[in-house]
Amino acid sequence: MLIDLMRHGETQMPGRLLGRTDPPLSEAGWRQMERQTAGRSWDVVVASPRRRTEAGAARVAAKRGRTLRIDADWAELDFGAWDGRLPADVRADPEAAEAFAAFYGSPDAAAPPGGETWSALVARVARALDRVLAEPAASTALVVTHAGPMRATLALTCAIPFANLWAFSIKPGTRITLRAGRDNTAGLWGEIVEVVQP
Incomplete structure (x- = not known):
């Protein structure tokens, strides 16, 4: 199956840790969604x-006569007490800075205060990915999601170690096309076909 993973466009709160915090798209964000989906079609959205994510995906689905499926497992990582803050502001607090560095350094490090670990994110993205791959008679899918779930998908399908995931720039509006599937012997597999920055 060909899966287009797309990060939502720029929001009205750029540069912040947006997990539960959920600002609307900016005008630039809507333009990014339009550019990245123009001339493309999918069996599943x-x-x-x-x-x-939902607003842009709903517009894409409606224009193509598809029903939008909402899946909570594709939600961004919950940043807990850091949610909605600028990374620089979190790092300005020495105690928080140490926890912040540990969190980004290891998938099994402690979660942000009141938040979610990377391992928990990967586990739920694995479930969500299985549901996409199990779609009957679908050969193409668009998943409008966030940078965290996109990195988790790359780790799961392409066996990219956690530390190497930060080599991918996933700005708002980025689209990554994967060819992915599940083999009875080898399990989940994937290859990166295309990366299109906004």
Whole structure:
């Protein structure tokens, strides 16, 4: 199956850690969605339940006569007490800075205060990916999601180690096309076909 993973466009709160915090798309974000989906079609359109993903995906699905499927497992990582803050502001607090560095350094490090670990994110993205791959008679899918779930999908399908995931720039509006599937012997597999920055 060909899966287009697309990060929602720029929001009205750019540069912040947006997990549960859910600002709407900016005008630039809507233009990014339009450019990245123009001239393309999919059998299945799926989105995270956040309005910054759902709104754009709903427009894409409606234009193509598809029903939008909302899947909570594609939601962004919950950043807990850091949610909605600028990374620089979190790092300005020495105690938080140490926890922040540990969190980004290891998938099994402690979660942000009141938040979610990377491992928990990967586990739910694995479930969501299985549902996409199990879609009957579908050969193409668009998943409008967030940078965290996109990195988790790359780790799961392409066996990219956690530390190497930060080599991918996934700005708002980025689209990554994967060819992915599940083999009875080898399990989940994938290859990156295309990366299109906004």
